[in-house]
Amino acid sequence: MELSQTLAQEIVERAMRILPGNVNVMDASGLIIGSGDPARLFTRHAGARQVIAEGRAVALDATAAARLAGAQPGINLPLYRQGELVGVLGVTGEDAEQLRLPTELLRLTAEMLIEQATGQAPATTCMTVPLLRQLLAPGAAPELGRHANLLGLQPALPRDVLLLEFTAPAPGFGDWAQQRVTHSWCLPRGEGQWLWYRPGAEAPDALLEELPGQGWSLGRSAWIPAPRPWTGLAETTQRAVDLLAVARRLRPDLIRVTLDDLALPTWLQGQAECARGAWLLEPLARLRRADRDGQLLATLRSWFAQDASPQACAEALGLHRNGLRHRLERIQALTGRDPRRFADAAELYCALLLWDQGWANSQS
Template sequence: MFELDRELAQDIVTRAMAILPYNVNVMDSQGLILASGEPSRIDTRHEGAQLVLSNARVVAIDSQAAACLKGVQPGINLPLFFDRRLIGVLGITGEPEQVRLYGELLRMTAEMLVAQRHQQAERQWRRQRSDDLMALLLEEGGDAPRLLDEARLLGLKPQLMRTPWLFELAGGQSAERLGDWLQGRYPDSWCVSPAAGSLLWCQPGASLDEPAQAQLLERVEAQGWQVLRVAVGELAEGVEGMRHGYRRVRDLLAYGRAILPRQRLLGLARYRLPTLLWHYRDDEAVRELLRPLQRLRARDAGGQLLGTLRCWCEHRGHGQACADALGVHRNSLRYRLERIAELSGVDPLRLDGLLTLYLGLQLLPEA
């Protein structure tokens, strides 16, 4: 239920007295003066206002009548209505015949300001409730029928297919403002800030391809946000799919931060297997993948052999392409690969050895 507050009452008084040569008072539904051009009258009872509240009608008080009432000056007092409910009183000091017209115009303006403030409060409540509801829906067990029904009533469309993006912003950047910007350009977006400097954006519709993802990141940064990195998932259906997608991009972002610190745009389609390995990085079977590389790194002071192995994996074991990328002769490349096999105990020239080393490299931080 909407009630007049001091801030709104003072706004009405300030606007009115910037135009009118008369004092203006605004009283609440109990006749207490909330705002006045005469500050000493604030928080006192206004008997004229109480007469208005008792009868829900305009009360004009001339000089003679004012002398009989406590704390009242000549003027006109008008009821303020919102949604057909009496919420307060507006008073203008002066002889009633002189200020009546001003009073009617001012009441109309004040009731418009009240309606506008109510709409703002309603929008703010809906926005806050929508944010809270989205956060609840993305938590484990957040698909209760009651929450889904409320989401539909608020127009959140939980049934839509969406793609999760998880942004990590530099310190001091406002994730909420970035969410507002994205929601303004992509209707039906969901935006939730799981932590300071972090924004989960559930982009409506199909996933963007890599060039389009890069273009969007450029547009975001052109607006002034400094993005450290962003993880982009795949199209998910409904709330349960979105919840699963959020877990995947959260793992992907953590993987990128630890293993690929220079990579700012991380797509799940490209890093699906490394992200899966990262999720189980504490498992002994996964840690075994790193041991051959740890032996190699201990004897590879300049990092040349590790760099060669990364290049070998990137070119899928194609000798000439790898040698050209490294700028060495194929014989030099073969010598390096033999040295890698000797130091790591795993032969990169064999398919099983190459696969073992490749998987281990996905968990080895880039220098």
């Protein structure tokens, strides 16, 4: 395939809306066929010829550029179409390394435009996954949103997060999902998992009912219904991951989980990396050290499982109510928290959830 001058200039014009330096597009022989500097059109680009010869990105600082006729400092990246090198993208600038990320994103845009121009655009999921991974990472740079706009991804459009876990691989799910819900994004995550970001935040039940008909078997789903623009999706994505992990452990009977089902345990799961929450576990750690046979910890678990009902808890443990009262008093003496008082019980309950999530071991 030969890269046309018209397409090359379109790539340049799009790029120069967001990049401060000059942009050049070269064909597969190194000839500049698109440029923000008309004087450079139809001249040979020495950096591009090096890219073509070596098949890799070439960054030139001022010293390296001075050794090449007509070259300027910047970075040059190969452009591919279905594995074939069809051209080179170059961005001028003194700090080539600082230009690397925006130029890599620009290359993604350029390659998509090339595919679209030939009428053989690859699957949407394959085209957008590299950008989506960067867009949805915590602390993503603002220029990522501008590049997403260039691709028509509408990053400012609020989207919810639906995390799907399949019992077997679900090939083709990403493309189906993006076609099924307009302007949605889909991203594979781990073994058999997909993240689906949907505008509108409608309950996903009707969509989930369609999955078996497509040949996909859903194991579990976790839905965070609060829609947010791209700058807030890293946080809600983590919340969906936490919700799925909590549901798998605490409510294995739930297949379609929403945040309302397990809001507090999910929030606590999100605190697992926060050392400031260590104080919450101190009373439970004292109990654990003194409770050599695990009897008191089991009593506390049963107490919460039976909604703090003395009669139900005693029956579940096979105890007389006086025996249960004696154990609760020992728990109070060791922890300084009375499970029969609401405020103290709330602290112990949260601590127990964190403990069961392995948080204590991660801090030791």
